[in-house]
Amino acid sequence: MDNDTLQHKMRELKTQFPALNQTVYGRPLVYLDNAATTQKPQRVIDSISEYYSKWNANIHRGAHYLANASTEKFEATRSALAEMLHANFREEIIFTQGSTDSVNMLSTILENEVEEGDEIWVTEMEHHANFVPWQMLALKKKAHFRYIPMLPSGEWDLAYAKNEITDRAKIVAFNWVSNALGTVNPVDELISLAKTAGAYVVIDGAQAVAHFDINVQALNCDFFLFSAHKMYGPTGLGVLWGRKELLEKLPPYRFGGEMIRKVSVTGTTFNDLPFKYEAGTPNIEAVIAFNESISFCKEVGRADMHKHELHLLKLATEELRKIEGSTIYADLENKVGVLSFNVEGIHSADIGTLLDQQGVAVRTGHHCTQPLWEKLGTTGSVRASFACYNTVEDVELFIAALNKSVNMLR
Amino acid sequence: MIEQKQQEIIEEFAFFEEWMHKYEHIIELGKEMKGLTDDEKKEELLVAGCQSKVWLKASLQENGTVNFEADSDAIITRGLVALVVSVFDNETPQDILNANIHFMNDIGLVSNLSQTRSNGLAAMVKQILLYATVFQAQQKSN
Numbered sequence: 255m256d257n258d259t260l261q262h263k264m265r266e267l268k269t270q271f272p273a274l275n276q277t278v279y280g281r282p283l284v285y286l287d288n289a290a291t292t293q294k295p296q297r298v299i300d301s302i303s304e305y306y307s308k309w310n311a312n313i314h315r316g317a318h319y320l321a322n323a324s325t326e327k328f329e330a331t332r333s334a335l336a337e338m339l340h341a342n343f344r345e346e347i348i349f350t351q352g353s354t355d356s357v358n359m360l361s362t363i364l365e366n367e368v369e370e371g372d373e374i375w376v377t378e379m380e381h382h383a384n385f386v387p388w389q390m391l392a393l394k395k396k397a398h399f400r401y402i403p404m405l406p407s408g409e410w411d412l413a414y415a416k417n418e419i420t421d422r423a424k425i426v427a428f429n430w431v432s433n434a435l436g437t438v439n440p441v442d443e444l445i446s447l448a449k450t451a452g453a454y455v456v457i458d459g460a461q462a463v464a465h466f467d468i469n470v471q472a473l474n475c476d477f478f479l480f481s482a483h484k485m486y487g488p489t490g491l492g493v494l495w496g497r498k499e500l501l502e503k504l505p506p507y508r509f510g511g512e513m514i515r516k517v518s519v520t521g522t523t524f525n526d527l528p529f530k531y532e533a534g535t536p537n538i539e540a541v542i543a544f545n546e547s548i549s550f551c552k553e554v555g556r557a558d559m560h561k562h563e564l565h566l567l568k569l570a571t572e573e574l575r576k577i578e579g580s581t582i583y584a585d586l587e588n589k590v591g592v593l594s595f596n597v598e599g600i601h602s603a604d605i606g607t608l609l610d611q612q613g614v615a616v617r618t619g620h621h622c623t624q625p626l627w628e629k630l631g632t633t634g635s636v637r638a639s640f641a642c643y644n645t646v647e648d649v650e651l652f653i654a655a656l657n658k659s660v661n662m663l664r
Numbered sequence: 665m666i667e668q669k670q671q672e673i674i675e676e677f678a679f680f681e682e683w684m685h686k687y688e689h690i691i692e693l694g695k696e697m698k699g700l701t702d703d704e705k706k707e708e709l710l711v712a713g714c715q716s717k718v719w720l721k722a723s724l725q726e727n728g729t730v731n732f733e734a735d736s737d738a739i740i741t742r743g744l745v746a747l748v749v750s751v752f753d754n755e756t757p758q759d760i761l762n763a764n765i766h767f768m769n770d771i772g773l774v775s776n777l778s779q780t781r782s783n784g785l786a787a788m789v790k791q792i793l794l795y796a797t798v799f800q801a802q803q804k805s806n
Contacts, residue, residue: 279683600739601716601737601738601739601741602715603715603716603738603740603741604716604738604739604740604741606715607687607740608687608740611683611684611687618715619715634715658684662684662687662688662691663691663739
């Protein structure tokens with residue numbers, strides 16, 4: 255598909271997202287905070303509304319029409335996810351509250367796998383949510399908490415990883431795509447290193463699922479997690495994929511309703527996968543509506559989305575370079591549509607405030623990756639992140655607003 | 665009078681019809697404020713804030729009023745900090761504690777101060793009230 259055809263296809267998408275069709279402070283909204291959360295297409299919104307209008311019932315247990323209907327719809331999303339991730343078994347798909355929840359669950363159920371003196375690895379680039387739970391686990395088990403350094407270019411120091419990751423490594427957890435910089439990491443190489451060392455491999459795919467097709471079998475990881483809301487889906491829903499034999503072996507996380515098989519005063523037995531890890535009434539509306547996001551991504555095609563977002567990134571990067579004193583972090587080829595930058599002598603929060611006044615939504619600050627910014631010698635950045643529905647006009651409005659902001663602040 | 669100072673700020677901002685002029689004024693206030701020296705910007709004077717930092721220094725003066733000095737690493741926050749300081753500076757602890765602070769809302773810069781955690785202003789006002797409480801207790805015990 256040539257660029258014009260692609261632009262045309264993507265332009266049509268914007269009309270499917272009602273939240274994008276509004277003004278803020280009397281100006282058209284330019285939403286460039288997609289790495290924080292994406293907007294939702296009408297079909298997702300409709301699905302949530304339809305669920306409460308027609309299907310609301312607690313799932314898996316009711317003996318009536320609505321309960322059966324909602325259970326079927328709920329489980330249909332699990333099947334769709336198994337297909338999306340190329341999982342071998344649909345029961346490998348566990349619904350959680352989000353990526354943070356998934357990592358916390360993993361760091362808890364893997365507790366008994368870690369012994370004193372073992373190593374737990376992350377990278378210097380991680381979101382705090384894939385950093386702190388492992389740091390706490392290491393502390394609790396008297397294990398060594400280690401990290402792969404980030405180079406000033408915004409890439410992993412893989413040479414360090416090659417030298418240092420040995421069979422002492424028990425868990426290696428890392429992001430596929432950096433939320434703060436947009437770097438697409440060489441996950442295959444790190445997975446191979448970690449697997450050779452015999453470690454459990456945990457991939458935080460939160461920033462990858464809206465841009466890349468995922469194949470957990472081909473990746474050869476042990477756990478893969480992400481949030482629905484960064485993939486045009488509802489908030490409060492996360493997905494954790496884990497290898498069946500591991501999830502069967504590992505202990506339950508939370509106790510309660512759905513995850514129980516039999517309870518008596520002398521003991522309790524637990525349900526099979528996936529219910530073993532889904533205690534209590536789940537976020538049914540979100541799970542059902544998420545199926546629409548899965549279809550949306552499949553129909554549009556992630557390859558086209560990614561290509562389009564990179565086109566916008568390229569345009570924005572070229573314009574940003576023209577601004578005197580601008581620094582672009584991770585100005586790399588292999589990225590998603592994330593532009594993380596600062597302008598010399600100006601605080602990122604000030605730029606964010608003035609962009610906001612002009613209708614441009616970006617994120618400013620440390621983006622929950624403080625170790626990363628410490629390495630880059632600053633405390634944070636302005637982050638503009640593009641999604642499939644953003645347009646060339648969005649980039650133009652953003653750059654114009656940015657120039658105006660910089661002029662006001664200088 | 666704290667209320668009078670607030671009214672003056674509200675009147676001042678009523679002149680600005682464009683958001684740009686309002687912010688240009690805030691930025692100007694930020695640039696003009698004396699602020700703190702780098703040595704004074706100590707960890708213990710930091711009043712939090714997720715994105716921009718705010719430092720606040722307070723001392724009880726001989727005439728029984730409180731002197732506030734503050735700073736921020738972001739210029740817009742610095743301008744807002746200058747406004748907050750101008751309202752509370754040289755007032756007695758009692759007057760500070762009795763004050764109803766509404767000007768931020770009225771000038772349309774911070775719609776809900778108590779929820780604006782990111783720039784540290786809410787934490788700053790809270791800290792001002794804390795200082796006032798401590799100074800008032802000191803005055804009573806003297």
